[in-house]
Amino acid sequence: MKKIMFHICWAVLSVLATSCQDALELAPEDYFGNSNFWQNEAQVSNFMVGLHKQFRDNQFQFLRLGEMRGGTYSNVDRQATSLNELPVIEQRLEETSSGVSSWAGFYGPILQINLFIQKVESIGFLSETRKSYLLGQAYAMRAYYYFHLLRTYGGVPLVLEADVLNGTTDAVLLRKARATEEDVANAVKADVNKAVSLFGTQAAAGDKSQWSPNAARMLKGEVLLWTAKVYGKTADLAEAKTALEAVTGSSLLPVFANVFAYNQKNNNEVIFAVRYKVGEAEMSGVAAYTYSTFNMNGLHYKDSTASAGVGNFLVDPLVLAATNSQQVIQRYAYTFELFQSYNLADTRRNATFYDYYKVNTDVTPFVPTIRNTALVKFLGTIDANKRYFSDDWPVYREADRLLMLAEIINAQGGDPSAYIQAVRDRAFGGKDPMPFVNAGKDANELAIFNERTWEFVHEGKRWYDLRRMKSGSEPLVFKSAAHPYGVLDKATQGYRVLWPIEAAVWTNDPLVTQTPGYSTARPN
Numbered sequence: 001m002k003k004i005m006f007h008i009c010w011a012v013l014s015v016l017a018t019s020c021q022d023a024l025e026l027a028p029e030d031y032f033g034n035s036n037f038w039q040n041e042a043q044v045s046n047f048m049v050g051l052h053k054q055f056r057d058n059q060f061q062f063l064r065l066g067e068m069r070g071g072t073y074s075n076v077d078r079q080a081t082s083l084n085e086l087p088v089i090e091q092r093l094e095e096t097s098s099g100v101s102s103w104a105g106f107y108g109p110i111l112q113i114n115l116f117i118q119k120v121e122s123i124g125f126l127s128e129t130r131k132s133y134l135l136g137q138a139y140a141m142r143a144y145y146y147f148h149l150l151r152t153y154g155g156v157p158l159v160l161e162a163d164v165l166n167g168t169t170d171a172v173l174l175r176k177a178r179a180t181e182e183d184v185a186n187a188v189k190a191d192v193n194k195a196v197s198l199f200g201t202q203a204a205a206g207d208k209s210q211w212s213p214n215a216a217r218m219l220k221g222e223v224l225l226w227t228a229k230v231y232g233k234t235a236d237l238a239e240a241k242t243a244l245e246a247v248t249g250s251s252l253l254p255v256f257a258n259v260f261a262y263n264q265k266n267n268n269e270v271i272f273a274v275r276y277k278v279g280e281a282e283m284s285g286v287a288a289y290t291y292s293t294f295n296m297n298g299l300h301y302k303d304s305t306a307s308a309g310v311g312n313f314l315v316d317p318l319v320l321a322a323t324n325s326q327q328v329i330q331r332y333a334y335t336f337e338l339f340q341s342y343n344l345a346d347t348r349r350n351a352t353f354y355d356y357y358k359v360n361t362d363v364t365p366f367v368p369t370i371r372n373t374a375l376v377k378f379l380g381t382i383d384a385n386k387r388y389f390s391d392d393w394p395v396y397r398e399a400d401r402l403l404m405l406a407e408i409i410n411a412q413g414g415d416p417s418a419y420i421q422a423v424r425d426r427a428f429g430g431k432d433p434m435p436f437v438n439a440g441k442d443a444n445e446l447a448i449f450n451e452r453t454w455e456f457v458h459e460g461k462r463w464y465d466l467r468r469m470k471s472g473s474e475p476l477v478f479k480s481a482a483h484p485y486g487v488l489d490k491a492t493q494g495y496r497v498l499w500p501i502e503a504a505v506w507t508n509d510p511l512v513t514q515t516p517g518y519s520t521a522r523p524n
Helices: 003-006 018-024 042-056 059-067 107-121 128-153 183-200 213-230 235-243 255-261 336-341 348-350 398-411 417-427 443-457 462-468 488-499 503-506
Strands: 268-273 351-359 365-373 380-383 384-389 392-395
Touching: 003 365, 018 235, 042 107, 042 128, 059 128, 059 462, 107 128, 128 183, 128 213, 213 235, 213 351, 213 392, 213 398, 213 462, 235 398, 255 348, 255 392, 268 398, 336 351, 336 365, 336 443, 348 351, 348 443, 392 398, 392 443, 398 417, 398 443, 443 462
Parallel strands: none
Antiparallel strands: 268 392, 351 365, 380 384
């Protein structure tokens, strides 16, 4: 916990408004600025804005934890650029290559949320309506962080109070062992239930870039779906369904690409999204999923047969050279097999990927030597001749709600057709060449999984889907003839569904034990 405590200083919330910053400069402050802060509603609201700014800063971490291990990332270096994250992509996680460090960095935000909850619960100048809404946001956000920790590590230290504020500053006294996986799951449930209760019947704010009643209900549905299917709490299915059905006001957009369009933020399909904006922030790392501009000219064709003619090379088809501050160099790529798995009539295919080819023109017919894709789903916008990767990143949207409902109903033995077909109808513009047919629980589960694969590329869901969804009694994460999507051999790698912690955690927190299955040799 020693490392955790260093993150507790709330002053790192750099997004706080000028009025808040002025207050910080009035006098020397302790960790929390008790004497000069929490004095009016503006300060409290600004602190919540700061918590959401931190949430945005963790977007790539959410993506890393929720998607990179999902089997759709390529480990092939296609454009002579350096590759990061290979231990994660290739399932080679060990104590010495843990993929992420310091519990994914989530305890800093959690401890600041703890402070916010403790302070706001005792504040008297806020109306009960406003206080409940702000606390609902805080409990939902804390539940979301711990839900990621649960799905990543299993049991983790449960820190639910701002202990430094209570006079406990000794790092040794603040150490905590890992709670059980069940205890963490129960804490997540308690937080999300508290959030939903605090929000009550209040309407969501018009801006969907902050936690809201609908976002909390989506989280509750997702959490209970996880506990029902991963931990066998089948009674949670009905409550998950109720939570998702209570989400109001969202609907599928007719055009898939418009869900992510820069000029259509806060659209009807979005329930909750991480906000990016030109002049404010860009999504981390999106450019690294496109192509290296200096390797494109004179090497690649759009057509794998080079039918456009020799020398008619692609230069910069996505206009990436007009960038603001991000270096355009391909570090990550989805497998070409994922691109090929889409039906040619599926509009999600070209709204998600741009395919291009390196072709050997020395032989006839021309032979593609490299098949590649660039991610265009979050391509952003061009403003003043500069490309900004500033599309919003959905945390929850209507398609997710429909497919989670399909999964719940299927698990209950019902017919999920209506929910699946609604997503497919949008994908195919109402002209689905292969409409969904209810074929039984296992076949339906795989069909839902496939829809989620095509629908949610780069939305941080694939790894969690593999762990949660099943064919027969086995999670899809394990390799078998019945579900070749698997990425782990159960007999030899079953323990790897959870991530290891690095040795530095043990050094600072002797009470913490390694994730079962990984090395248990403590550092000297």
